[in-house]
Amino acid sequence: MAIEDNSVNIKSDGAKAAGAYHHGDLRAAVIAAGLKRLAAGDDGELGLRALARDVGVSATALYRHFPDKEALLDALADEGLRRLGALQAQAWLKAGGKVGGFKAIGAAYVRFAHDEPALFRLSFTRQMPDRKDEEDGGEVAYNLLRAGIGEALPGVTEPDAAALHAWALVHGLAMLILDRRIDWDEALVDKVVGLTFGGLAR
Amino acid sequence: MAIEDNSVNIKSDGAKAAGAYHHGDLRAAVIAAGLKRLAAGDDGELGLRALARDVGVSATALYRHFPDKEALLDALADEGLRRLGALQAQAWLKAGGKVGGFKAIGAAYVRFAHDEPALFRLSFTRQMPDRKDEEDGGEVAYNLLRAGIGEALPGVTEPDAAALHAWALVHGLAMLILDRRIDWDEALVDKVVGLTFGGLAR
DNA sequence: TCGGTATGTTTACAGTGGCAACATTATGGC
DNA sequence: GCCATAATGTTGCCACTGTAAACATACCGA
Numbered sequence: 001m002a003i004e005d006n007s008v009n010i011k012s013d014g015a016k017a018a019g020a021y022h023h024g025d026l027r028a029a030v031i032a033a034g035l036k037r038l039a040a041g042d043d044g045e046l047g048l049r050a051l052a053r054d055v056g057v058s059a060t061a062l063y064r065h066f067p068d069k070e071a072l073l074d075a076l077a078d079e080g081l082r083r084l085g086a087l088q089a090q091a092w093l094k095a096g097g098k099v100g101g102f103k104a105i106g107a108a109y110v111r112f113a114h115d116e117p118a119l120f121r122l123s124f125t126r127q128m129p130d131r132k133d134e135e136d137g138g139e140v141a142y143n144l145l146r147a148g149i150g151e152a153l154p155g156v157t158e159p160d161a162a163a164l165h166a167w168a169l170v171h172g173l174a175m176l177i178l179d180r181r182i183d184w185d186e187a188l189v190d191k192v193v194g195l196t197f198g199g200l201a202r
Numbered sequence: 203m204a205i206e207d208n209s210v211n212i213k214s215d216g217a218k219a220a221g222a223y224h225h226g227d228l229r230a231a232v233i234a235a236g237l238k239r240l241a242a243g244d245d246g247e248l249g250l251r252a253l254a255r256d257v258g259v260s261a262t263a264l265y266r267h268f269p270d271k272e273a274l275l276d277a278l279a280d281e282g283l284r285r286l287g288a289l290q291a292q293a294w295l296k297a298g299g300k301v302g303g304f305k306a307i308g309a310a311y312v313r314f315a316h317d318e319p320a321l322f323r324l325s326f327t328r329q330m331p332d333r334k335d336e337e338d339g340g341e342v343a344y345n346l347l348r349a350g351i352g353e354a355l356p357g358v359t360e361p362d363a364a365a366l367h368a369w370a371l372v373h374g375l376a377m378l379i380l381d382r383r384i385d386w387d388e389a390l391v392d393k394v395v396g397l398t399f400g401g402l403a404r
Numbered sequence: 405t406c407g408g409t410a411t412g413t414t415t416a417c418a419g420t421g422g423c424a425a426c427a428t429t430a431t432g433g434c
Numbered sequence: 435g436c437c438a439t440a441a442t443g444t445t446g447c448c449a450c451t452g453t454a455a456a457c458a459t460a461c462c463g464a
Contacts, residue, residue, distance in 0.1 A: 047420065172371055
């Protein structure tokens with residue numbers, strides 16, 4: 001066969017170069033393809049074969065990078081939590097911290113669920129087996145919330161109960177919206193979140 | 203074949219009588235078997251074949267009573283919502299209505315999720331396509347909550363926001379517990395629910 | 405009694421996740 | 435530079451899933 005000068009098979013998009021045997025970074029490409037699929041349809045139709053086809057690789061190739069499908073979904077879920085955490089941090093900064101920032105975090109939580117329903121659901125439905133040593137994405141999001149309470153609401157008597165309260169509220173709103181129990185209404189969400197989060201700072 | 207005197211094949215448990223061709227009330231039996239399976243394991247392993255085997259019938263027989271698996275799951279979900287509604291009504295009465303009853307409704311909601319995780323999740327994950335004429339189980343539960351607000355908290359300024367707030371809070375708590383984000387702790391739940399529901403009655 | 409209708413069974417098919425054996429490419433020690 | 439070896443990808447296969455089609459059996463009204 002003729003000489004191929006590509007030392008490694010670099011492709012910015014996920015697809016493998018035609019005729020190439022090794023992909024380059026299959027693991028990352030599969031995760032990217034999965035996220036794209038989750039973002040595209042409300043019902044995340046992700047199967048190993050479909051995912052593999054997106055990337056241009058045979059289905060069983062994925063098993064070189066993930067022990068099983070669950071592990072793949074875990075990776076996607078973790079990426080979702082990481083993005084949520086990033087959005088919340090951004091919202092907090094943009095609002096200048098304090099009570100306003102606290103409310104912004106809550107609103108960002110619900111908005112993320114609305115914008116990426118399949119990813120959000122996947123991220124939270126997946127139940128982590130037991131704590132691994134490396135910090136996962138969910139930890140980041142919760143710690144941010146918890147820290148926000150400490151900084152924004154110094155007068156609160158029971159920060160744990162308050163944090164749980166705030167978290168449960170936005171999570172419940174998000175879930176009810178995803179499951180079509182209530183309609184997405186940004187103004188209403190803001191009102192409820194503000195009412196509660198403000199109420200905590202009594 | 204010899205004469206069989208059973209005019210209809212009545213079986214109190216779900217299983218079909220050996221040698222009988224018709225079941226008697228397959229639809230109800232399948233739903234009962236599904237509920238039992240949901241109650242047994244946290245992960246609801248319900249497949250058509252397994253369900254059919256529980257009842258003692260071939261897998262495709264279920265298609266005489268449900269157009270597809272989704273419809274079967276819908277029926278199970280509806281039963282779950284109905285039970286939730288019943289528990290809430292019971293809690294309300296037992297607590298004697300008013301603010302106490304209102305809190306009891308919230309606690310019952312979370313407790314149900316904890317006691318029947320698979321059924322609760324199924325009930326809410328299933329998204330109803332569009333309103334049918336006959337009233338479904340979920341409507342009952344919400345109307346009860348909504349009515350509870352009116353009766354228990356006459357002074358509340360915005361009952362819709364308050365109802366949504368209360369619902370989201372307990373739903374979020376329930377979901378976070380199911381997904382192992384937080385541990386089940388009845389005292390903590392009562393505290394959070396009480397704190398919030400009491401707070402609404404300002 | 406007879407025929408239609410409801411209910412259940414058998415068989416089969418496409419699609420799924422996953423294992424095993426094989427093929428190909430990258431890499432590190434000599 | 436050469437070559438053993440690990441890393442990565444492919445093909446073939448298996449058990450299992452939901453479900454459609456054709457056939458069998460039981461019930462019920464005329």
